[in-house]
Amino acid sequence: MLLSSSSAALDESIDVRNAVNGNGADVGVLHSQQLIAFTEAAHRLDETLPTVRENLIAAVGEKGMIDAALTTAVFRSLNIAADSSGIRIDDEWEEIAAYLAMETEADQFSTAANSPNIGNHIHSIKIKHGK
Amino acid sequence: MKPFQSLGKRIDPEIIESFEIVWDHLGLPGSWWTGEQRIAIASEVRKSNPRKLWENVGRLEDYAKDGDEILSPYVKAVVRMVANETSKIDQQVYDQVIASIGEGGYAELAAVVSQIVAIDQLCDALGIGREKLPISKEGKPTLERPGELVTGVAFLPTFAADKLPHVAVSLSLAQADNARRMLLVRAMYSGSTFDEMIWEHRNLSRPQIELVAARTSALNECFY
Numbered sequence: 001m002l003l004s005s006s007s008a009a010l011d012e013s014i015d016v017r018n019a020v021n022g023n024g025a026d027v028g029v030l031h032s033q034q035l036i037a038f039t040e041a042a043h044r045l046d047e048t049l050p051t052v053r054e055n056l057i058a059a060v061g062e063k064g065m066i067d068a069a070l071t072t073a074v075f076r077s078l079n080i081a082a083d084s085s086g087i088r089i090d091d092e093w094e095e096i097a098a099y100l101a102m103e104t105e106a107d108q109f110s111t112a113a114n115s116p117n118i119g120n121h122i123h124s125i126k127i128k129h130g131k
Numbered sequence: 132m133k134p135f136q137s138l139g140k141r142i143d144p145e146i147i148e149s150f151e152i153v154w155d156h157l158g159l160p161g162s163w164w165t166g167e168q169r170i171a172i173a174s175e176v177r178k179s180n181p182r183k184l185w186e187n188v189g190r191l192e193d194y195a196k197d198g199d200e201i202l203s204p205y206v207k208a209v210v211r212m213v214a215n216e217t218s219k220i221d222q223q224v225y226d227q228v229i230a231s232i233g234e235g236g237y238a239e240l241a242a243v244v245s246q247i248v249a250i251d252q253l254c255d256a257l258g259i260g261r262e263k264l265p266i267s268k269e270g271k272p273t274l275e276r277p278g279e280l281v282t283g284v285a286f287l288p289t290f291a292a293d294k295l296p297h298v299a300v301s302l303s304l305a306q307a308d309n310a311r312r313m314l315l316v317r318a319m320y321s322g323s324t325f326d327e328m329i330w331e332h333r334n335l336s337r338p339q340i341e342l343v344a345a346r347t348s349a350l351n352e353c354f355y
Contacts, residue, residue: 077249086286
């Protein structure tokens with residue numbers, strides 16, 4: 001959601017599906033491939049991480065790489081808080097979450113069951129668009 | 132030497148300060164766990180990370196609920212599931228866990244896990260050593276349960292969200308640890324400008340930050 005909104009604020013058009021599931025090419029965010037590769041390697045903590053980190057530093061600088069590291073670390077923590085507690089999507093975010101779920105297939109995650117209203121929103125969107 | 136000095140020249144002082152606050156409280160008695168147990172929870176998170184692809188907790192009911200160690204095999208398994216397989220926690224798993232360790236114990240355990248993961252994951256991503264865990268302090272848990280909790284936001288009872296996102300109150304049953312967890316979020320991510328779509332306080336643009344955030348959440352299969 002915030003990826004779409006913040007890109008729109010900068011008059012940038014982004015490919016959300018690719019951002020979430022693809023290799024980052026042509027997402028519409030500067031240096032997206034290096035950022036995605038770093039996020040993936042930091043998640044796996046595998047042997048590619050040092051090289052991928054250097055590639056990201058070459059693209060966005062040392063401070064930019066540290067920002068990416070801070071973000072992936074704190075979002076893993078936020079994901080743990082969200083899914084261990086079983087929170088549902090906030091009421092005001094449900095409709096946009098439904099649109100994005102259709103775009104990215106995130107509604108296939110088992111944790112989507114914590115937000116049962118999203119399924120209803122997806123159904124309404126499909127009817128609205130004759131799908 | 133104060134903790135996190137090795138990060139000091141590379142990371143904003145506000146972030147270091149938030150890490151120090153977490154470290155200052157990690158080994159103290161909480162509301163539901165002793166200091167020794169809280170450090171054992173943090174230690175179990177570390178032992179399970181990085182996780183090998185073939186390592187899975189499996190069925191929680193297969194783990195013994197008694198034992199001679201600081202944490203039972205069952206509680207260790209809950210820690211590993213919260214840390215590494217969070218998306219497997221559904222209403223049924225949650226009901227089973229709280230029947231054993233209670234809502235408060237579970238909320239505090241998850242809040243401790245979320246704090247240690249944020250800090251350790253940063254060190255791992257930067258390729259620097261993890262900070263040594265603090266020494267635990269003696270004392271009994273306070274058994275303090277906050278009042279005015281509501282249902283309907285999460286499996287767990289929480290504070291009413293009011294104008295806050297649900298994730299901010301998700302573990303508010305463990306009030307003090309939830310506050311420290313959110314202190315990390317503010318320092319490491321949002322600052323005081325969460326609602327603004329153009330950020331100037333970070334070295335990456337907001338869309339670049341949100342790209343990393345979106346991919347991280349997808350990797351963790353977090354729908355929220």
